[in-house]
Amino acid sequence: MTQVYNFSSGPAVLPREVMLAAQAEFTDWHGSGMSVMEMSHRGREFTQIITEAEADLRKLLGVPSGYKILFMQGGAHFQFAMLPLNLTQPDDTIDFVDTGHWSRIAIKEARRYAKVHLAAVGDGSGIPAEADWQRSKGAAYLHYCSNETIGGVEFPFIPQSDVPLVCDMSSNILSRPLDVSRFGLIYGGAQKNIGPSGLTLVIVRDDLLGHARSETPTMLDYQIHAAADSLYNTPPTYAIYIAGLVFKWLLDRGGLVAMEQQNIEKASMLYETLDASGFYSCPVERPYRSRMNVPFRLADERLDDAFLEGAKARGLLQLKGHRSVGGMRASIYNAMPVEGVKALCDYLRDFVRTHG
Template sequence: MKHNFGAGPCILPQEVFKDAAAAVLDFNGLSILEVSHRSADFVKVMEEARENVKKALNVPEGYTVLFLQGGASLGFLISAYNFAGKNKKAGYVNTGTWSTKAVKEGKNAGLEVIEIASSEDKGFNYIPELNDIPEDLDFIHYTSNNTIAGTQFKSIPETNIPLICDMSSDIFSQPIDVSKFDLIYAGAQKNLGPAGSTLYIVKDSVLGKSTLDIPTYLDLQVHAKKDSMFNTPPVFSVYVANLNLKYMIKNGGVDAIAKRNEEKAELLYNEIDNNPNFEGTTEVKDRSLMNVTFRLTDDSKKERFDQLWNDGNIVGLKGHRSVGGYRASMYNALEIESVKALVEIMKAL
């Protein structure tokens, strides 16, 4: 058994893997890889997946759920285009690599972009305070969890300005109040399913209100009117996401997942804090439950530690190439036994 701490694509429950594998061979007489996205069988899957998102996150009335493509990287641009208002001015919270990319796409959409808060001054190792927010912003955009830096927002920013969040790496990991957001988007490949689909949860009242001329494919209203079927959807990714959503709901939902995630994080952070060979790389109050970043206090032990965790069937522990060190990504499906295995190896160093 390998213990997968990779930052993405995510691991999924074994039951989901088995059901997905079976559907590759037989999905009502065809392979799920060849079934028409217009067939009644798949239309039912798409409808179920969208409803299961609403059920899992308690999405209130007045929101549309979409499964599109392009990952969060396209979402950076889609969000800017669809939420441009009369001022064509947007506020971004810059907490790392992905929010930096979002800032760039906001500018590419022709908006005046204001970084209303940033943690770049300390290498993105903390979540900045949001103070003195301009009142003439069309929207505020932030990234809830920063996979590379290992930080995470612990509360939703309080604002009367339309709020957009890229939740690619922590959606479904804990309960959220969807009503506080005008748009949530998330690549599937961390906690939802295979890479290929991107989840959007958008407030209906904002659709079609942009002051920009939006390219057709980037217009969320177009996709909402077509029930995520404007073009051929990522059939297999949506199918597996739906399997995973059903598994989550059946096994206690997001509340139960959040409890397990907290237990896993506490176990690993306790070892980092109490083992003199290691130190965390982020502010304690802003530590991510999904991506635990740490480093050795003595680099001369690197070869030994790398040998230990490789021999221990652990994969994906290297930190992002831009920051180095180590990163243990602990998405929903990672079992606590894998965290225990890593902790034992850390104790053995």
């Protein structure tokens, strides 16, 4: 085994302890003689797995009663269509805050089903002051993306809203405590901070269920999944099992308060190293810098290839920025150990000494 630190933006590194536990029981879960992958989703064993996963997630996030947790498929992309099909009629208006790439993909799909109003548009360096947002009257909901995985812009606050607040939390859910009661619906693909790809988490307030348009495909109706406790059809069972192990791992480590402390420590260390270098630059203003995804550029992009090669030689993997923006990106989700960020900071300094 090569010792590596994997900075992928997703699918991303999972906690080492979780992976070793899953490996040990890969072919024989709790003496059943079966892999979790081979179990009926309606059997006693898997019922225990999904029930515990939901209970642990409720505990971690303090999900109040009156909210359903859904384990779904299709990623955030699937939600981009489900949201307007379930929460609007064609003449309704949706308010959006646009802070980057993922905001805009959600907006593009929503425009196909309802009217879209841009309450605020960021320029990539941060988030317009909430006081300046132009809200429409009687919007069906307000949608925002709490952490732009590509741009590295993260909300340091939860917006005020009289209408249901809907949030794409794919890349920062479980990275800090959250007041779920402020939201109408929260969603996120699992493959960043929760578990393997192919699983999508939805937390939805009960009053938002049961309003799907008549033409909505059955699989895109939240109420169908809620009424069946996420077992309307065969769910991605193994991904739910791994997510459940991750929830237990988080609880064992003190939950989201402890996790936030560690995420602040890791992100501060990395941004301070970048800022102190005089060689690397970050596109995002300090209050809005993401604790999860840290995009940065070298002073001379002709050194990019040398940087990536040198990183790989030290076992620092998947640091290349998203193809749409170039440069570098270090994703440092919950599962990235502090040692990994230290190793990256050492390399950042060494690279400046040799190439700066």
